[in-house]
Amino acid sequence: MASNNLETVLAKVSKEVTPSAKERKEVLSLASSLVEKVREAARNAGVKAKVRVEGSVAKDTWIRGEPDIDIFMQVPQSMLREAFGTICLNIAKEATKGSKQLERFAEHPYLETIVDGTRINIVPCYQSKPGEWKSATDRTPFHTDYVVPRLNQRLREQIRMLKRFMKGIGVYGAEIKVGGFSGYLCELLILQYESLVRVLEAASNFRDLWLIDYEGYYKGREDELPKIFEEPLVVVDPVDKGRNVASAVRKQSLIEFVAASREFLKNPRQEFFYPKQAKPLSKEKLLRVMKNRESTLFFVVFGKVKAVPDVLWGQLYKTQRSLRKMLEQNDFQIMRDSCWSNEKDLNVLVFEVENGKLPKVKKHLGPPISKKAECDNFLRKHIGSKETVSGPYIDNDRWVVEIKRKQNDIVKLLREKLRDGGRQGGVAELISKTIKRAFEVKVNQQAAKLYSSNPQFAVFLSDYLEAKPRWLKKVDGA
Amino acid sequence: MASNNLETVLAKVSKEVTPSAKERKEVLSLASSLVEKVREAARNAGVKAKVRVEGSVAKDTWIRGEPDIDIFMQVPQSMLREAFGTICLNIAKEATKGSKQLERFAEHPYLETIVDGTRINIVPCYQSKPGEWKSATDRTPFHTDYVVPRLNQRLREQIRMLKRFMKGIGVYGAEIKVGGFSGYLCELLILQYESLVRVLEAASNFRDLWLIDYEGYYKGREDELPKIFEEPLVVVDPVDKGRNVASAVRKQSLIEFVAASREFLKNPRQEFFYPKQAKPLSKEKLLRVMKNRESTLFFVVFGKVKAVPDVLWGQLYKTQRSLRKMLEQNDFQIMRDSCWSNEKDLNVLVFEVENGKLPKVKKHLGPPISKKAECDNFLRKHIGSKETVSGPYIDNDRWVVEIKRKQNDIVKLLREKLRDGGRQGGVAELISKTIKRAFEVKVNQQAAKLYSSNPQFAVFLSDYLEAKPRWLKKVDGA
Numbered sequence: 015m016a017s018n019n020l021e022t023v024l025a026k027v028s029k030e031v032t033p034s035a036k037e038r039k040e041v042l043s044l045a046s047s048l049v050e051k052v053r054e055a056a057r058n059a060g061v062k063a064k065v066r067v068e069g070s071v072a073k074d075t076w077i078r079g080e081p082d083i084d085i086f087m088q089v090p091q092s093m094l095r096e097a098f099g100t101i102c103l104n105i106a107k108e109a110t111k112g113s114k115q116l117e118r119f120a121e122h123p124y125l126e127t128i129v130d131g132t133r134i135n136i137v138p139c140y141q142s143k144p145g146e147w148k149s150a151t152d153r154t155p156f157h158t159d160y161v162v163p164r165l166n167q168r169l170r171e172q173i174r175m176l177k178r179f180m181k182g183i184g185v186y187g188a189e190i191k192v193g194g195f196s197g198y199l200c201e202l203l204i205l206q207y208e209s210l211v212r213v214l215e216a217a218s219n220f221r222d223l224w225l226i227d228y229e230g231y232y233k234g235r236e237d238e239l240p241k242i243f244e245e246p247l248v249v250v251d252p253v254d255k256g257r258n259v260a261s262a263v264r265k266q267s268l269i270e271f272v273a274a275s276r277e278f279l280k281n282p283r284q285e286f287f288y289p290k291q292a293k294p295l296s297k298e299k300l301l302r303v304m305k306n307r308e309s310t311l312f313f314v315v316f317g318k319v320k321a322v323p324d325v326l327w328g329q330l331y332k333t334q335r336s337l338r339k340m341l342e343q344n345d346f347q348i349m350r351d352s353c354w355s356n357e358k359d360l361n362v363l364v365f366e367v368e369n370g371k372l373p374k375v376k377k378h379l380g381p382p383i384s385k386k387a388e389c390d391n392f393l394r395k396h397i398g399s400k401e402t403v404s405g406p407y408i409d410n411d412r413w414v415v416e417i418k419r420k421q422n423d424i425v426k427l428l429r430e431k432l433r434d435g436g437r438q439g440g441v442a443e444l445i446s447k448t449i450k451r452a453f454e455v456k457v458n459q460q461a462a463k464l465y466s467s468n469p470q471f472a473v474f475l476s477d478y479l480e481a482k483p484r485w486l487k488k489v490d491g492a
Numbered sequence: 493m494a495s496n497n498l499e500t501v502l503a504k505v506s507k508e509v510t511p512s513a514k515e516r517k518e519v520l521s522l523a524s525s526l527v528e529k530v531r532e533a534a535r536n537a538g539v540k541a542k543v544r545v546e547g548s549v550a551k552d553t554w555i556r557g558e559p560d561i562d563i564f565m566q567v568p569q570s571m572l573r574e575a576f577g578t579i580c581l582n583i584a585k586e587a588t589k590g591s592k593q594l595e596r597f598a599e600h601p602y603l604e605t606i607v608d609g610t611r612i613n614i615v616p617c618y619q620s621k622p623g624e625w626k627s628a629t630d631r632t633p634f635h636t637d638y639v640v641p642r643l644n645q646r647l648r649e650q651i652r653m654l655k656r657f658m659k660g661i662g663v664y665g666a667e668i669k670v671g672g673f674s675g676y677l678c679e680l681l682i683l684q685y686e687s688l689v690r691v692l693e694a695a696s697n698f699r700d701l702w703l704i705d706y707e708g709y710y711k712g713r714e715d716e717l718p719k720i721f722e723e724p725l726v727v728v729d730p731v732d733k734g735r736n737v738a739s740a741v742r743k744q745s746l747i748e749f750v751a752a753s754r755e756f757l758k759n760p761r762q763e764f765f766y767p768k769q770a771k772p773l774s775k776e777k778l779l780r781v782m783k784n785r786e787s788t789l790f791f792v793v794f795g796k797v798k799a800v801p802d803v804l805w806g807q808l809y810k811t812q813r814s815l816r817k818m819l820e821q822n823d824f825q826i827m828r829d830s831c832w833s834n835e836k837d838l839n840v841l842v843f844e845v846e847n848g849k850l851p852k853v854k855k856h857l858g859p860p861i862s863k864k865a866e867c868d869n870f871l872r873k874h875i876g877s878k879e880t881v882s883g884p885y886i887d888n889d890r891w892v893v894e895i896k897r898k899q900n901d902i903v904k905l906l907r908e909k910l911r912d913g914g915r916q917g918g919v920a921e922l923i924s925k926t927i928k929r930a931f932e933v934k935v936n937q938q939a940a941k942l943y944s945s946n947p948q949f950a951v952f953l954s955d956y957l958e959a960k961p962r963w964l965k966k967v968d969g970a
Contacts, residue, residue: 218864220861220862221862265889266886269861269889270886272861273861273886276864276868277871280868306853307851307852307853307881308849308850308851308853308900309851309853349853349894368847368850368851369846369847369849369850371786371847372846372847373785373786373787373827373846374784374785374787375784375785375786375787375827377827383698383750383751384698384699386696386697386754389754390754390758393755393964397960397964397965403784404957404958404959404960405959405960406960406964407959407960407961408744408748408751408961409828411743413751416827416959479882480882481882481883481885481894482875482882482883482884482885483885486871486875487875
């Protein structure tokens with residue numbers, strides 16, 4: 015029955031992910047015309063660029079209704095790197111004149127634009143030889159050339175389903191925000207395992223390491239791979255044996271994928287691929303849920319950070335980690351933390367602690383009694399010191415003293431640390447600039463207004479409180 | 493200068509501890525007359541007992557003004573053990589008729605009585621051969637016979653000073669309440685090291701183990717001692733090589749002695765031997781000190797426990813340990829705990845926690861993702877369970893679920909656990925009987941009334957809050 019069910023689900027999903035003939039025709043035609051326009055603009059600018067379609071459109075692996083057209087302009091090695099952000103960007107702008115344009119950059123600048131409702135990325139790179147890459151995107155045309163001849167219709171179907179699965183559980187995309195699986199990585203997984211189900215089976219058996227070397231570059235010496243690459247998932251790039259295609263996959267994303275694979279194989283449902291839209295809690299329900307936790311949930315809220323999404327998310331995660339560490343060093347017990355951004359003018363860091371207030375007195379452990387000289391130093395330091403509240407006394411073989419805690423209120427502590435931008439507390443540079451101008455710390459129900467006025471944030475906070483992956487619905491008892 | 497100072501202090505202390513000729517005469521005369529009375533009473537009861545003075549009076553090692561007269565009646569081996577509590581006790585009562593009498597017992601029953609302001613203990617034991625002991629006190633006459641011929645006036649002076657040092661820092665006495673050094677142990681330490689200062693030097697170099705084998709029973713195989721005896725301080729009994737004279741010394745007492753020895757040698761002061769009387773804080777100051785800590789200090793108060801002091805303290809310490817463990821298992825962070833008793837009708841357990849209230853929600857860690865079957869069981873158990881508040885979600889390689897905490901208020905938790913006497917929470921048997929009838933839990937300033945109405949408790953609580961050994965006064969900076 016389970017396997018019947020699996021087949022039914024996969025058959026439905028296959029239909030959903032495969033572009034119609036009409037869509038395919040339109041996308042390919044739009045891509046061709048754009049290639050022509052970029053070529054012409056390059057010619058007009060006097061740049062000898064090879065212009066090609068890359069990515070899922072070139073490989074015919076995009077998901078129905080979700081095409082991204084990547085157009086690469088391979089420029090001569092003689093061109094200066096700075097020209098990517100000037101000459102190349104201008105060529106891209108000229109070619110898509112009249113459309114909405116957004117300057118982006120990953121490792122280097124590129125142009126994102128929307129034409130006829132379809133997102134187009136126009137990306138410069140160098141004409142490099144394999145192994146002699148001058149910029150990170152130089153490999154992309156080689157990826158396309160590697161994958162295309164190895165695919166057939168069945169494999170393309172499996173790739174589309176795997177990508178949709180990744181999207182559905184929230185681990186698709188190598189961007190910093192997600193830290194997940196790129197399209198190319200999905201393609202290599204299907205080349206390796208030949209079907210979605212076999213990829214999921216492999217994932218579901220994950221323990222500590224998952225090593226894939228499709229071209230067999232490390233054949234007979236696979237045990238070297240974990241020494242060369244430090245990530246738990248290593249997929250050796252067929253066009254560059256020194257590169258791990260999965261290096262952007264964060265441990266958390268990998269493990270979400272592993273867990274979702276297990277659950278799907280046990281209980282196959284279409285919702286893994288197409289999750290139901292999350293409905294935020296009503297404001298009343300939100301307040302009740304927060305109150306019932308009897309924890310301290312607080313929100314550091316600040317405005318626009320001047321950074322493209324990848325940089326913004328990198329800075330948000332770094333700041334979240336640093337502040338968490340700072341709070342823990344001040345003895346607050348963090349239950350969970352998270353962050354959210356609308357990628358425009360509103361950013362929120364969330365921390366939940368057991369108690370927002372600690373005793374004013376704090377136990378400070380001294381040396382064990384066996385260390386005579388250290389004990390003596392400890393006593394000289396703390397006896398009669400202004401900071402000493404109680405002791406020193408002996409507790410379990412060591413000297414202990416109770417000292418005054420500098421700040422025992424978490425909100426005050428945060429305000430103090432962030433007042434000057436918080437660089438010393440580990441706030442990342444660009445976020446620090448914003449925080450220096452203004453920030454707010456809201457505790458528990460003080461977040462209600464932000465919640466009611468911002469539906470995206472409401473979905474985020476509802477998800478935070480539920481804390482259950484969307485694919486993990488109520489399951490049958492054992 | 494330091495050594496000068498040391499000599500001055502020791503000279504003064506020597507004077508203080510040495511009984512005057514008058515005191516010596518009175519004590520010895522009182523002892524002799526009591527021996528006679530016990531002999532007579534035994535004769536009248538038809539018991540063939542050898543009656544002798546033992547302990548510090550027999551060895552001339554008592555501290556001036558603090559004599560304890562121990563009179564032992566060695567009875568024939570044919571006498572039944574039960575007779576210690578009947579026939580022997582009656583003999584003792586008869587011999588001290590007209591004085592205040594208290595039935596006590598250590599391993600077995602004995603009589604304590606006050607005659608002319610001096611405490612007298614009349615203790616039965618068997619006439620045993622060494623190594624064939626029938627009761628724990630059978631060794632005592634052999635201890636006396638071992639020590640007396642090995643002493644001289646100088647050694648007796650050193651013993652008196654060592655005992656006074658132990659008393660001054662609060663580690664003198666093998667009774668459960670103190671868990672410290674017996675008089676006999678002090679005598680053996682002086683036999684081994686020949687002077688107070690050399691005992692303190694040895695103590696101050698303590699690391700993990702301190703082994704003393706004065707008779708050299710284990711010569712050449714000293715490394716076996718830690719295997720035979722599990723205590724950190726081992727003093728082989730010269731009259732019984734299978735017994736550790738220091739077995740009653742608790743680790744905490746040993747380490748207090750070590751620490752005090754170091755401090756005294758560094759900074760010799762008479763107060764180590766004769767500490768100033770502690771003055772409790774005023775009630776206003778007490779309340780201010782407690783408030784300033786911003787911790788939760790609470791008191792479990794209950795009445796008379798039917799038990800002799802050794803049993804009472806054993807039960808108090810056991811209950812303190814069990815309740816501490818129970819509170820920690822319920823996630824309360826115990827800063828310190830303690831207990832107090834007037835040994836009559838009032839007992840108090842003290843616990844201090846960082847926060848008396850925890851969140852209602854509690855993180856419950858599940859298996860790491862590498863354990864596939866356990867993960868599956870964990871999910872089946874917690875998804876959709878009534879206890880689940882949030883999750884399950886993945887955090888750092890493991891499944892985690894947030895569940896409802898049964899009781900998040902420490903006072904309510906304690907009241908629940910103690911309501912039926914608290915046997916299940918680990919409350920010791922006799923205390924449980926008392927608690928079953930009545931107990932109170934007082935939090936922070938609710939202890940004020942107890943404090944004002946009970947000077948002994950006031951001293952205890954003031955000491956608790958200061959938490960500094962009385963001998964550790966303000967010392968010079970390094």
